[in-house]
Amino acid sequence: MDQTIKSRPMHAQSVRAISECHTLATFTEEPAHITRRFLTPPVHAVHTHLRQRMEALGMTVQTDAAGNLRGIHQPANAPAKRFLIGSHIDTVPDAGPFDGILGVTLALELVEIVQERQLPLSIEVIAFSEEEGVRYGIPFLGSRAVAGTFDEKLLAYEDADGIPMSEAIRSFGLDPTQIPSAAIEPQQTLGFLEIHIEQGPILEAEDLQLAAVTSIVGQTRGTLTFTGHANHAGTTPMHLRHDALAAAAEWITAVETHANSTPSLVATVGKIFADPNATNVIPGTVHTTLDLRHPSDPIRTVAVEALIAQAQSIAQRRGLTAQFTQTMNEPAIPMDLALTANLTAALESTGLPARILTSGAGHDAMILAARIPTTMLFLRSPGGISHHPAESVREQDVEAALHVAANFLERIFATINNT
Amino acid sequence: MDQTIKSRPMHAQSVRAISECHTLATFTEEPAHITRRFLTPPVHAVHTHLRQRMEALGMTVQTDAAGNLRGIHQPANAPAKRFLIGSHIDTVPDAGPFDGILGVTLALELVEIVQERQLPLSIEVIAFSEEEGVRYGIPFLGSRAVAGTFDEKLLAYEDADGIPMSEAIRSFGLDPTQIPSAAIEPQQTLGFLEIHIEQGPILEAEDLQLAAVTSIVGQTRGTLTFTGHANHAGTTPMHLRHDALAAAAEWITAVETHANSTPSLVATVGKIFADPNATNVIPGTVHTTLDLRHPSDPIRTVAVEALIAQAQSIAQRRGLTAQFTQTMNEPAIPMDLALTANLTAALESTGLPARILTSGAGHDAMILAARIPTTMLFLRSPGGISHHPAESVREQDVEAALHVAANFLERIFATINNT
Numbered sequence: 001m002d003q004t005i006k007s008r009p010m011h012a013q014s015v016r017a018i019s020e021c022h023t024l025a026t027f028t029e030e031p032a033h034i035t036r037r038f039l040t041p042p043v044h045a046v047h048t049h050l051r052q053r054m055e056a057l058g059m060t061v062q063t064d065a066a067g068n069l070r071g072i073h074q075p076a077n078a079p080a081k082r083f084l085i086g087s088h089i090d091t092v093p094d095a096g097p098f099d100g101i102l103g104v105t106l107a108l109e110l111v112e113i114v115q116e117r118q119l120p121l122s123i124e125v126i127a128f129s130e131e132e133g134v135r136y137g138i139p140f141l142g143s144r145a146v147a148g149t150f151d152e153k154l155l156a157y158e159d160a161d162g163i164p165m166s167e168a169i170r171s172f173g174l175d176p177t178q179i180p181s182a183a184i185e186p187q188q189t190l191g192f193l194e195i196h197i198e199q200g201p202i203l204e205a206e207d208l209q210l211a212a213v214t215s216i217v218g219q220t221r222g223t224l225t226f227t228g229h230a231n232h233a234g235t236t237p238m239h240l241r242h243d244a245l246a247a248a249a250e251w252i253t254a255v256e257t258h259a260n261s262t263p264s265l266v267a268t269v270g271k272i273f274a275d276p277n278a279t280n281v282i283p284g285t286v287h288t289t290l291d292l293r294h295p296s297d298p299i300r301t302v303a304v305e306a307l308i309a310q311a312q313s314i315a316q317r318r319g320l321t322a323q324f325t326q327t328m329n330e331p332a333i334p335m336d337l338a339l340t341a342n343l344t345a346a347l348e349s350t351g352l353p354a355r356i357l358t359s360g361a362g363h364d365a366m367i368l369a370a371r372i373p374t375t376m377l378f379l380r381s382p383g384g385i386s387h388h389p390a391e392s393v394r395e396q397d398v399e400a401a402l403h404v405a406a407n408f409l410e411r412i413f414a415t416i417n418n419t
Numbered sequence: 420m421d422q423t424i425k426s427r428p429m430h431a432q433s434v435r436a437i438s439e440c441h442t443l444a445t446f447t448e449e450p451a452h453i454t455r456r457f458l459t460p461p462v463h464a465v466h467t468h469l470r471q472r473m474e475a476l477g478m479t480v481q482t483d484a485a486g487n488l489r490g491i492h493q494p495a496n497a498p499a500k501r502f503l504i505g506s507h508i509d510t511v512p513d514a515g516p517f518d519g520i521l522g523v524t525l526a527l528e529l530v531e532i533v534q535e536r537q538l539p540l541s542i543e544v545i546a547f548s549e550e551e552g553v554r555y556g557i558p559f560l561g562s563r564a565v566a567g568t569f570d571e572k573l574l575a576y577e578d579a580d581g582i583p584m585s586e587a588i589r590s591f592g593l594d595p596t597q598i599p600s601a602a603i604e605p606q607q608t609l610g611f612l613e614i615h616i617e618q619g620p621i622l623e624a625e626d627l628q629l630a631a632v633t634s635i636v637g638q639t640r641g642t643l644t645f646t647g648h649a650n651h652a653g654t655t656p657m658h659l660r661h662d663a664l665a666a667a668a669e670w671i672t673a674v675e676t677h678a679n680s681t682p683s684l685v686a687t688v689g690k691i692f693a694d695p696n697a698t699n700v701i702p703g704t705v706h707t708t709l710d711l712r713h714p715s716d717p718i719r720t721v722a723v724e725a726l727i728a729q730a731q732s733i734a735q736r737r738g739l740t741a742q743f744t745q746t747m748n749e750p751a752i753p754m755d756l757a758l759t760a761n762l763t764a765a766l767e768s769t770g771l772p773a774r775i776l777t778s779g780a781g782h783d784a785m786i787l788a789a790r791i792p793t794t795m796l797f798l799r800s801p802g803g804i805s806h807h808p809a810e811s812v813r814e815q816d817v818e819a820a821l822h823v824a825a826n827f828l829e830r831i832f833a834t835i836n837n838t
Binding site: 198205231232233234235248249253259265266270272277278281283289359360361 | 654697
């Protein structure tokens, strides 16, 4: 395997995996943009395209009741337990062509590689119907169904046009009452691999191609409101002010300083509103948000508490109040240790550094991780750009990902046979 | 005079001056709120009410072409040169009852006092039609006409309903082409006194009732835009961010620190917009404003330059850009030294400290100061509150203002007789 990158036997496949992403990008709700929400009409075209490819590979194909397209490659001599590979086929509005989709086109290339190598390993490729949460405000609809954690209350949710999710599913030709039957049997499953673009700048900054993901970070979100006094910007001297924006600014700097000094912590104040928001009036109230993520839940919890305390101390010193309201508190989701160790071993076998990363964003993998051993492989994102038409991948990184994933699957096969 | 406050001979007059403000507050565009823009229908009622009062005092009354109501008290034995006293009768939306108006009701009480004391001094009371700039976005319409600096191009300006200023003037029964004749003859004028609430918290904080104003501060306003890169709040580590809000926050703190360490400087960041302004996205662009005021123009200019340089240095260090656009650059307007000295002397004669203040807000006085000797007397604003229904005055402060202004007018009379 060590020489494969140099001889490039998977070059043609990596080119095809990329070209397939561009083809699938043409199936969109908006001409000239890539926008494909959960079960909207262009999803039919994506399914038709992927189904043809799956059938050409001799796979058994079905669409489950949550709209996930699922192709099974089951060699006659292979154990019945399947290994799952996949990612999502929905997009954010005005998306790039690779977020999600690349994990599906690469999964199909991997089936072809497994077939060429005559590896007796059953593989199920899943093109998840929904991950971004755009249409119904709730992400991971496809993977929740596969994991068996889809809450049927979601079916009553309505999209921006007032269409309930159950009706969207029916309009697509599916039966929402059958969603429970989309769930995998964990006992019949070996594990799940999701290949995805990093959507961040770390690999590029380190001049690396790939990384194994060790966990999806835990996340706290909340709003923080500073309340002081709105006053005349001309007639109120500095020492008699209770300026909510000056207080917020001091806190935003403290948030950044805290994150800079805590390894692996990211903390973001992304939103700000000042009231009355007039050039010549001292802001009386400022609303901000906090988005704080870390792979360790205790470190995250301590950081959030420290930043709230700091906001209150800043406010108190200035004669203001600070009020924090938590809106999200999601624990970190670790990837499976054994699977991830196989992935780092595969990186090294392929001649690449065994770089590990935590994922700062959520993925279908974190939903499946609750039920079955799961891991993720990240590809470098040029410019760190994602959720944007300029999102891209490098061909050599895609080729390296195929090599690593193929090596990983061989290790999985070897593991089954050794146990 | 030193005993007058104790014996309170002007108590009834101060009560009436306040009660008149409350009466005039009932003439409003919006029931239950005080809103009276330039030459809107309730201004007729204000004119009628004030004219009756002026005529009862034996004054000659006319409305000039800019809508200023002007009453002349000219004793038979008095020199023709007049001393002007007044303030404005328009309001901001949902205003308090004293901003402007109190300077008019007190002027009428002063005419009565001058009459009682048989002081041979000609006085013109002016109720300026417009100071706040609400209806046409341009302030000081009334005082510009009186100062002879009204630019006739303004007549074409339209209000929110598309009504040109010339039409608003005509609808009120006036002839806009006659505005030039509203201008005073500086040679025929002794000076101008405007009595106004402080609209700030300084006198209250110092437990003082009144202050003489030495100048209206100069003012710079501008917008400052920080441009970095919007990125994913989860996948972008701290050291690879170009966070426009973190940069803006550092600068807002620097603005406050600079103002805190520069005597008499006030600097305010009142407005802020972040883009894309989403909880989970690092802000790529932040637009802020700067409002900076100081009685010394050179100090103001140096401060603005220092803060722009600081913004650019913060931006550069963070890999962002900072762009400043100046939108206002108004020099400081000094009050007349001799008149203001008479006012501080009057404060002391009345048993009060000779506190001087600069005005952080613009006033009609600064328009008249360009043509004639002008000064202002400030009354304490409880809570520093103005431009708000909770705006108030204390009766004893109004009474003290009457004493001081009456003493001031005696000094003006003495000055004329001595020259």
